[in-house]
Amino acid sequence: MQKALCIAALAIAVIVFALFLADLILGLAGNAEIAPFKFANQTIDIVFVVCSAILALLSWFTFKEQV
Numbered sequence: 001m002q003k004a005l006c007i008a009a010l011a012i013a014v015i016v017f018a019l020f021l022a023d024l025i026l027g028l029a030g031n032a033e034i035a036p037f038k039f040a041n042q043t044i045d046i047v048f049v050v051c052s053a054i055l056a057l058l059s060w061f062t063f064k065e066q067v
Helices: 002-028 042-066
Strands: none
Touching: 002 042
């Protein structure tokens, strides 16, 4: 059960990371109309990218401890 939770957390972190990183990159490149969240707030994009990267690292390290 713990391995499944680690994999689920890793998958969610990767999805959140990809969405907010795409929003940040497309918004900064001037393509805000095709960005996932229309580049609503740059600070929130940066915070979510950093937090999802931390979550991915924590779930990866926890998963590796269980194997």
